[in-house]
Amino acid sequence: MPPRAAADTALRTASGDIASGEVEEYRPDPLRWRALSVTLVVGFMSLLDVSIVSVALPSLQTDLGATPATVQWVVSGYALTFGLALVPAGRLGDAFGRRRLFLIGLAGFVVCSAAAGAAPSVGWLIAARLAQGLAAGCLAPQNSAFIQQLFRGAERGRAFGLFGATVGISTAVGPVAGGAILGLASGPDGWRWLFYVNVPIGVVAFLLALRLLPRGGSGGRGHVDVAGVLLLGAGALAVLYPLVQAESGGLSRLWWLFGVGAALLAVFFGWEQRVVARDGQPVFDPRLVTQTRGYGIGAALGTVYFVGFSGIWLVFALFFQTGLGYTPLQSGLAVTPFALGSATAAVVAGRLVERHGRRLTVLGLTGVVLGLTATAVVLLLVPPSSAGWAIAPALLLGGIGGGFVISPNITMTLREVPVAMAGSAGGGLQTAQRFGASVGTAALPGLFYLVLAATGDDYPVAAAAGLGVSVLGALAALALAIVDLRRERRDRDAGPETAVDGGPVPGERHGHDGVHGHVFHH
Template sequence: MPPRSATDAARSVPGPDAEHRPDPRRWRALSVTLVVGFMTLLDVSIVSVALPSLQTDLGATPATVQWVVSGYALTFGLVLVPAGRLGDAFGRRRLFLAGLAGFVLASAAAGAAPSIGWLVAARLVQGLAAGCLAPQNSALIQQLFRGAERGRAFGLFGATVGISTAVGPVAGGAILGLASGPDGWRWLFYVNVPIGVVAFVLALRLLPPGGGGRRGRVDGVGVLLLGAGALAVLFPLVQAEAGGLSRLWWLFGVGAALLAAFVAWERRVVARDGDPVFDPRLVTRTRGYGIGAALGTVYFVGFSGIWLVFALFFQTGLGYTPLQSGLAVTPFALGSATAAVVAGRLVERYGRRLTVLGLAGVMVGLTAAAVVLLLVPPSAAGWAIAPALLLGGIGGGFVISPNITMTLRDVPVAMAGSAGGGLQTAQRFGAAVGTAALPGLFYLVLSATDDYPAAAAAGLAVSVLGAGAALVLGLVDLGRSRAEEAAEQEAAEHEAAEHEAADDDAHGHAHAWHH
């Protein structure tokens, strides 16, 4: 018997879409999960503006303090796919509540950290908890919403992803500005505690029980292969500041071999009608998933790394405070927030065209920002760059939100957790590459030229290249979608013509019989 597709595999799951009864509390439940998602994703970038003061207060080396950012990103990315599968199997509400409790406790521990070692350990646990939460967000949208409502919900989710990453430096700078003093950085973590406690109480009341109905044995071998492979690829990247790329480059080959073994194992599990950690048919047979995940990966290379470049340029190069550095990139956050909300309402109508338009806007905006930094006096850079960042932000708002919707909209509900985890893992891989490559390039150009604007412009150039690669993928998907639409329209017209011919024949026979 031929292997079933991802969609076919989900048809035997109880509770198909046709029997779906809308939960009256679904929009309130969504608001709670989005607040939590915003908080966890904000922690990826909010700490970047505090690294100089944090390094001074704790007496840490630059390589060690970098683990405060990269350690969180590492554990976050490692647990996404297994956590999504566990949510599918044992209940998304249960995984969400457990992850939220762990995140709040780890945030409190990070805020109270007496040493850099304690802080890094707390951040590793915090990343694990955040990784448990993230795939439940997209999976709960699949579970709670259908049709046009699902598109709007994914639009809000995509807006949350884009805004939280972009606004992190602004929020971090504001908190450090209000909580001045040697321990001001601790409030970057303490602020999560009251928000998380309130969210936990609301989630306990509002989130629906149960998962997607696809219960079964968890694939332990798949979890180990995926975790080891992801760790081998990510570890040299998060160690880039300490020379990880030159010392640990051989781990990339090990990681590639382990991930290839993971794919082969998952195919074997599927062939035996088992429950894989990540079903390969999501990539090969679910429309839009594979290319959407690839687009998100290459886009996040530039999108995530550029905030560290801006923080280094404005704080180290121009002497800005963390708050001033955050405010300098506020136009991007404002543009992204506004456009993402609009894109969530338009994605069902315009689809991949929104992504293509947004990527073009990002490329133009970031190219203009690089030119401005090279041409204007450093004293005017913060103001002069604002229009270019606003344009780039508007473009970014039209990228992330529609891409998430387009990538996940045809995924079966029973596989929503692992699919969302897979998509976000791909984005985390891209973010890890970007946060390692862009600051590394910044320092490389700076050491060669002693020119901060040139170093920042080099980082922006890599972001433009990432957006360009994503644009190529978007155009390929757009062309394929148009070809599919044309084929479907031609088939519909052909079927209509056959029906019309059949009706004419029947009418002719009836007329002849009557006479």
């Protein structure tokens, strides 16, 4: 019998697949760590594609004869459809099975990667990237949902630590990986290998996922709130579209879409409340924000943190490549200390989050603020020729701090979420992070160019201004973390009934997944 079939037969409760509704004790799936490794590799690959293509835009523009505004859609189009798919895909995974959605998304991602690599024109490439982003959006919420489904207690913290490290590394090393691939695949069509490299990795991951991923995990009823999906998609598109068009003047031309998007999202929230009142199945349950402890503030913290965390890499790329004449690979290597610090700290944080909770996030954000502030000061004081080496210690400090932010925040945000809603909750959290990333990738390079023009091409000052915005985002996240830490301490002082580290809380019972699951009261 294949390993997954045997595990599914012996350990049905590990995946929450109890059709009869009978409550059973959770027992760990023997294949859970192997399954996690597959989902993390796929998650790394899909998140890496957000930034890896940025270093190839000049080559793409030359080879395909495209304008700068058109070729920018190769990056922004992927990010746009990625963000739009997250919440609906999370709900579909909850309703129809996470394994099924994961395999469909992975197959689509591989096919679209091959299509992008073979693209004969920029229009074909953009279409392939839009479809690839949708496929990646189907994958992302299943990653965090599988962790919710397969792990409990301290193991869940360690699993989220690895997931947080994956998010941090994929964001930070995108320019490095892109520069390395372009260096190895020299020539006019070298950029195509940025997409082709996904194909063999994706095929192997698909075969392993067939063997290792649990077959259960459906939330029960297979109904999808179509009206909610349309409202959320339209609202998110209205907010994100001006941001992804920022480099071609989208903010000045399309600013009115922000108001339209806010109105549509307000209607969406009201509609979802109505669906809940009728005992329906919303695409995103509002009670995740209003009644699930830690979810709302954790999503807000992730949003403001990703404003600076995502946008700063474009500022560094502009500073080093345009200002100092670095190659894409040299530019990526210059920011490697942040990636190394973040990856190491995220794994450690996953082991400590059950014991220290929000204190880790507060400590990490303090490190980010100090590290990025020191980086800005160094850029202003040292000669530009020495900047790459001089900022390494400060970036390492910021990276270590960043590693104590992402994975603990994911754990603290999702720890009280019922497993049956893990997909939509994870999709909502990652959508919030995508919103923050979209704001950052539009605002920080825009500010960089404004300061550059105002100072007569003073690149260190322009880079320091971008870093300043990142520091402000980290300070806003720090304020939210302190608020949540105080709430956590009040709950702990109030007694075990409200403890956050594993104890029972009001409104919980043993659900069909065999662990504590919220009972939402209408």
